[in-house]
Amino acid sequence: MxxxxxxxxxxxxxxxxxxxxxxxxxxxxxxxxxxxxxxxxxxxxxxxxxxxxxxxxxxxxxxxQQSSLWIVGYYLFMVCVAGYTAGQRAKHVPRGKYVAGMSILAGTSVPLSILITLKTVSFTPRYIIPLSGLIVGTAMNVTGITMKRLRDDIKLQTVLVETALALGATPRQATMLQVKRSVIIALSPALDNAKTLGLVTFPGGMTGMMLAGASPTEAIKLQLVIMNLIIGASTLSSITSTYLSRPCLFTEAHQLQTNAFISD
Structure with missing residues (x-):
């Protein structure tokens, strides 16, 4: 047996x-x-x-398994793999893998903790592990795109950024436009999917439940939780990655890190 x-x-x-x-x-x-x-x-x-x-x-x-350590351990394993993968995409960002990993950890752990505290989802392997996989994967894609786009935009507009720095702007002030653009571009797919949810696309979680025999109403309830988790985790991961990436692209003297913009 x-x-x-x-x-x-x-x-x-x-x-x-x-x-x-x-x-x-x-x-x-x-x-x-x-x-x-x-x-x-x-x-x-x-x-x-x-x-x-x-x-x-x-x-x-x-x-x-009954111990919550298994849940946390597997979640951290997923975050490490996702951080490495996203860091590979943004390989020209100094300490990119570390930045990506921390961004994904912050972006996914906070929304999950909120829903667990509100008892929207149960802290059991059957709920947490699949949900973690969904949002960690999405956060990985968003973080990689954000970091790469931010670095590429700064490189394309080096003259504009350096001019702002020469006039006394801080790195944050000099790259506000690039940060905003990178976050918007990275989040666009997730937001577009949310807009067309049920009209153009039937998400995997919802489809899987209905194929398994669950009622459409139950599938919809779960998908709403997943959708909100994805949007929250994606947004938080993307914004966090810009805050952590920016210091890596500038020196302490508020100059561009030459090594980060030499080649592609």
Whole structure:
């Protein structure tokens, strides 16, 4: 009986594996058009299959643990991976991985803590881990885009920024326009998704619940929680990353860090 769940898992993987035929169709089309994407597509599909299967076993283990340390530990693991990935995108920002990790940690932990305190979500592995995965992933994308865009905009407008600094402006004052633009661009996809929610797109959480047999009203309730979590976490992560990135792009003498703008 202990391994019954494993047999059920393997049996349930038959349909997902059959769905690989759709990905194979995409690879055939890519080969036909000579796009050079067959290898990358096959690698991505195989890696995704292995990762999602492995995480299924990990989640099965975590969902049966009573200690909150497992929840916190896995959440911090996700934040570290997300911080590293976002830092890679903004690789020209000094200490970018650290900045990204701290921004994602602040941006996701605060909204989650608020909802847990308000008892909107239960502090159990079954709720916290999936919700953490959703908002950490979104915060990772937003943070990476914000940091990269901020650095790129400052580089493109170096003359404007340095002129403001020469006239006595602080780095914060000299880069207000660039900060605002980077945050707006990074948050646009999340805000657009919220605007079209239910009209153009049916989000994964809502779709998954309905496919699993839950009523549409229950699926909507959960999706509203997820939507608000994503918006709050994305906004906080993006803004935090600008506050932490800006000192890394300037010296203590309020000059641009030359190494951060040398090359792409």
């Amino acid at each position: 202990e391994w019954e769940w494993l047999r059920e898992f393997c049996k349930g993987m038959i349909k997902p594996l059959l769905a690989l035929s759709v990905a194979v169709m995409g690879m055939v089309l890519a080969h036909w058009q000579k796009l050079g994407l067959v290898g990358d597509t096959a690698y991505s599909v195989l890696r995704g299959l292995i990762q999602i299967s492995a995480i299924g076993f990990v989640l099965h283990f975590l969902f049966h």
